[in-house]
Amino acid sequence: MTAEKRIMLVDNEEGLCRMMEAVLCDNGYAVTAYTRSFEAAETFQPGQWDLVVTDIKMPGMDGLELLQKVKQKDPTIPVIMVTAYATVEMSIQALRKGAYDMLTKPFEPEELLYRVKNALSHTKLLEENRELREELVGRFKFDHIIGASSSLKEVLEKVEKLAVRDTSVLITGESGTGKELIAQAIHYNSPRKDKKFVAINCGALPASLLESELFGYKKGAFTGATENRRGLLETADGGTLFLDEAGNLPMEVQKTLLRFLQEQEFHRIGDPNPIKVDVRIISATNADMKTAIKAGEFREDLYYRLNVINLHLPPLRDRKGDIALLAAHFIRLQNKKFGTHIKGLAHDALEAAVEFGWPGNIRQLKNVIEACIALEDSDYITLPVLSQFVEIAPAETVEAEAPTEEGEYNKALTRFETEYLRGLLRKNHGNVEAAAREAGTNMATVYRKIKKYGIRKDEYNA
Incomplete structure (x- = not known):
């Protein structure tokens, strides 16, 4: 990461300048060193540098004047001032002109690296805040x-x-x-x-x-x-x-x-x-x-x-028309975040979601969608997956919807399927996936039958 960080180094003491350049380069920074402050000022362009490290006392243009010229071109760039004559007055003057930090000679290489790292972290934080503000304004x-x-x-x-x-x-x-x-x-x-x-x-x-x-x-x-x-x-x-x-x-x-x-x-x-x-x-x-x-x-x-x-703000149960829109929105967000390709809620799953009371409101809907996408294997969020996180219509409603006039064959088939499903669930301790595997069918079919016959799978949980 540090290899991309570009540092302008300015010091008229050639030996010290080479030493600082070597230390910074050895730690992965891209450094360009200048021993003449006028040349550095003319070369500096905004966007080309991440940090400036400059001595204060230099012939011709001193470090404070260089600081001003750099800040006029790029007010956000951090500048570290290096001096052997640090005084309170000088420090205040440098900080007022926009310096980020002061480094007093003599210093150890570790101290130079520490100050540089802090200054670059500050720049990164400013950039993240700017990007976050732009994102929030859009959101x-x-x-x-x-x-x-x-x-x-x-x-x-x-x-x-x-x-x-x-x-x-x-x-x-x-x-x-x-x-x-x-x-x-x-x-x-x-x-x-x-x-x-x-x-x-x-x-x-x-x-x-x-x-x-x-x-x-x-x-x-x-x-x-x-x-x-x-x-x-x-x-x-x-x-x-x-x-x-x-x-x-x-x-x-x-x-x-x-x-x-x-x-x-x-x-x-x-x-x-x-x-x-x-x-x-x-x-x-x-x-x-x-x-x-x-x-x-x-x-x-x-x-x-x-x-x-x-x-x-009204609760989500009073905004049933918004549930499909919110679900689609959260599905898009999760697809983008995790690289999934869920197209939406299956028809019966959407009906169940609209009828559900959502006591946790929008926050609960968002969390349920995220959980469903994590478990779903098909292109749509299915009712069996959704029913693992929200309570689907009670058995009484399903039984009330069952047809009242049936032929003997249908009655016999109903009795057989009901007992067969109860037996599977009992044997597999309420595990629908295991029951479907043993029956040689898919989970969606088993869930539909459970709903059709009003069977409560939690009665068979281990």
């Missing part, structure tokens, strides 16, 4: 939210209107209905879209840790606070903070959050100085907030601050 446009039901359209119409209005939003709905996806859609269609979207699950952390995560802390504020740390509110400055499971906020955190919403400022733990930030708050919950307020578990004043606008 969370309205036309990338899957569904055509009237209930979803109503939600998206509201999202489109409120996205541009800088106000607090509370998203309610059952777990798995896509609350965070809607929060991201609001952010990426708002004037804050170029700033950060920061999310935290308020139910996943204890009160003390949640408070420090949200508001940060000052060095020495408590045991283990060895340095100043920014909280998520500062990280999200200019952007959006998404509080998932906000109904689980501890009371002490609720009080601090309310103060922030009222005054747009807060205190790091252990710091008397207030910090002002510009952050939009979007929260979500699957809890009954009004019941929590009556029980004294949630502040009513905070609730009204968070719930300026309410968006309620």
Whole structure:
């Protein structure tokens, strides 16, 4: 991987320059060394280099001037400054001009390699963040939210209107209905879209840790606070903070959050100085907030601050028309991720999926599709495979659908097939695959017969 990393090395001391070049080349970096800073400045072009390492004190154009010229052409490239005369003033000056790091002579080769590795990792992280932001902007446009039901359209119409209005939003709905996806859609269609979207699950952390995560802390504020740390509110400055499971906020955190919403400022733990930030708050919950307020578990004043606008997401069972669209979407995603070629759900499997209640909502559907694709051997997800992950129609419904007028032959055939299947399942301890193999038929046929005759295979499990 390091062989592709291109480093411009600038130092008028030819011996030191050759030494650094040799160390870096021996570790797989592509290095071009310059002993004249003017030549390096003229040669530098954005996109041709991953890192610049330059001495500060050089005749003619010094390292700080070279740093400025390089940064004018490529503001994102990291630059390591090398000097034998490091002072606080010089370090501050270099860092203000855009230097990534300072390396003081004399140094060991290991230290040079360590600084170079850190600088290149920083570049990689910036690039990944840029790519992720571009991906998110594409993913969370309205036309990338899957569904055509009237209930979803109503939600998206509201999202489109409120996205541009800088106000607090509370998203309610059952777990798995896509609350965070809607929060991201609001952010990426708002004037804050170029700033950060920061999310935290308020139910996943204890009160003390949640408070420090949200508001940060000052060095020495408590045991283990060895340095100043920014909280998520500062990280999200200019952007959006998404509080998932906000109904689980501890009371002490609720009080601090309310103060922030009222005054747009807060205190790091252990710091008397207030910090002002510009952050939009979007929260979500699957809890009954009004019941929590009556029980004294949630502040009513905070609730009204968070719930300026309410968006309620319907459960998947109330969006049956969207199940086929969502399933097809998840199948495409899994095919792309794992190189599979599943074409869709078989007709009877799709019917079963539409009729299923999906208590885990969209998240459960996504997980079931992924599991089915992992086990499916045919071109379509079949009912036998789907039935391993969701409960198909109960036996009573199947029996009610059975014909009431049968000839003697059909009755005899029914009795024979029923007893034969029960015997196979008993012998194979409810294993349908083993039963089908012994009968010389496929699993789909056995499953159809089990459904037809209302046989409960779990009665025969070992």
